[in-house]
Amino acid sequence: MAGTPAGTPERLLLVDDHPVVRTGCRRLLASAGPYEIMEADSGARALELCETEPPDAVILDLGLPDIGGLDLLDRLRRMSPDIRVLVFSMHEDAVFAARALEAGARGYVTKNDAPEELVAAVGTVLAGGIYLSRDMAREVAVMSFVPNRSPLQGLTARELRVLAELGQGSAIADIAEHLGVSYKTVSNTCTIMKTKLGARSIRDLIRIAVEHRVMP
Structure with a gap:
């Protein structure tokens, strides 16, 4: 510049x-x-x-x-x-x-x-x-x-955004619309996050987002 x-x-x-x-x-x-x-x-x-x-x-x-x-x-x-x-x-x-x-x-x-x-x-x-x-x-x-000091450390920028939206109460369809991607893409992102964060459900992901005050 x-x-x-x-x-x-x-x-x-x-x-x-x-x-x-x-x-x-x-x-x-x-x-x-x-x-x-x-x-x-x-x-x-x-x-x-x-x-x-x-x-x-x-x-x-x-x-x-x-x-x-x-x-x-x-x-x-x-x-x-x-x-x-x-x-x-x-x-x-x-x-x-x-x-x-x-x-x-x-x-x-x-x-x-x-x-x-x-x-x-x-x-x-x-x-x-x-x-x-x-x-x-x-x-x-x-x-x-200190590798993996934060459970959020291994998430990509998109995964952090999806997690933040979940914590704000957004449904997967709404998140897909906000990001301009398909429902399947967001669903797959949630699946990947569950593996990374040791979560078993969307409810677990929401809890993690709230506990760590992840905001969009």
């Missing part, structure tokens, strides 16, 4: 479907630097803006209504391999941070972190670095030395 010309405010794209979150982030970042801030409330809108008005960095929530956050991250990187994406998520499990970094994100901040963490993360990502809070960095590092 081409850099912003000297003297021009760096352009940020906030991608979150909650207006209150976007408003809070906009105010916080506006007070932290001379940023030009765009907003998108869906994955489709984010893709459109990244194509027509390429940002210097994207601040991305994983829980979007139309496209899974990790799926969107993959699409953004295919559109622009050098794009700088900072994930800003409610998920505090290190498995999500590890997944995001593996998918090409340049940082991961949770919505429960102090506001200063988001400001610092944006600055680091814009400067070309990678940002994790100290606690999250330690947990991600530990994961690399």
Whole structure:
């Protein structure tokens, strides 16, 4: 991605479907630097803006209504391999941070972190670095030395999305519609997840999703 010309405010794209979150982030970042801030409330809108008005960095929530956050991250990187994406998520499990970094994100901040963490993360990502809070960095590092520390660690991005939808009460047919795939594909994904997670039924998968607070 081409850099912003000297003297021009760096352009940020906030991608979150909650207006209150976007408003809070906009105010916080506006007070932290001379940023030009765009907003998108869906994955489709984010893709459109990244194509027509390429940002210097994207601040991305994983829980979007139309496209899974990790799926969107993959699409953004295919559109622009050098794009700088900072994930800003409610998920505090290190498995999500590890997944995001593996998918090409340049940082991961949770919505429960102090506001200063988001400001610092944006600055680091814009400067070309990678940002994790100290606690999250330690947990991600530990994961690399303790195989299967989290039962979610072995799931793919699609499997995590399906599990999250199950935890929200969605039926398999509804999940298939949301993901734009067949009923059989989602059913097969559930079968694979049951094997990976040691679950015997869809009810077990729902319990796992709720216990680990997996959100779409």
